[in-house]
Amino acid sequence: MKLFYTVNSQYARIVRAAILELNLSERIELQIVTVRNPNSELLNYNPTGKVPTLATDDGFILSETYIISTYLNQLNPEIKLVADNSDGFSRQLEGITSAFIDGISIWTRELKRPHSEQSPGVIEFERDRALRILDYFEKISDKLDQTPKLAHITLASALGLEIRLPDLQWRQKYPKLANWYDEFSKLPSIQATKPES
Secondary structure (H helix, E strand, O other): OEEEEOOOOHHHHHHHHHHHHOOOHHHOEEEEOOOOOOOOHHHHOOOOOOOOEEEOOOOOEEEOHHHHHHHHHHHOOOOOOOOOOOOHHHHHHHHHHHHHHHHHHHHHHHHHOOHHHOOHHHHHHHHHHHHHHHHHHHHOHHHOOOOOOHHHHHHHHHHHHHHOOOOOOOOOOOHHHHHHHHHHOOOHHHHHOOOOO
């Protein structure tokens, strides 16, 4: 199998951490690719040009973090990374953390645009959404443990985007969440997949 990724993709980071947590490193080749490039090798595999993309041994091309993570978890089902339908709370966390990382990604991309092309409405909407979600996680922080589940890895990957989003400044207002994140970030899988910027 082969995983196509970029080092600074937070979505690919989740899958790379999942590979480590599921002890699948020896079965999956990692290949760095370029995105938004008409000559990218990735386009030979995935017409969407998105990372992460997983080329499976049986000839399928999988994209989207949740789909890839679910597939990988089936290769090592003894480790419960992705929540099953009987675990409603973990499924809830997977949905909220997914929306959280999506919103922060939109906010970050908007700020990368030339100032004259930025949408203040989009920035305000995503900031408000992020703060609501941070409020939620601060309130339930006592229910978050250090078990590397898909929801936890996604949450840590989203919070790690603080290096790209200095406007967020979440740590002082959410000290319980900051403590959880700092501890969770010590996991080897999270350390090994830390973005460069």
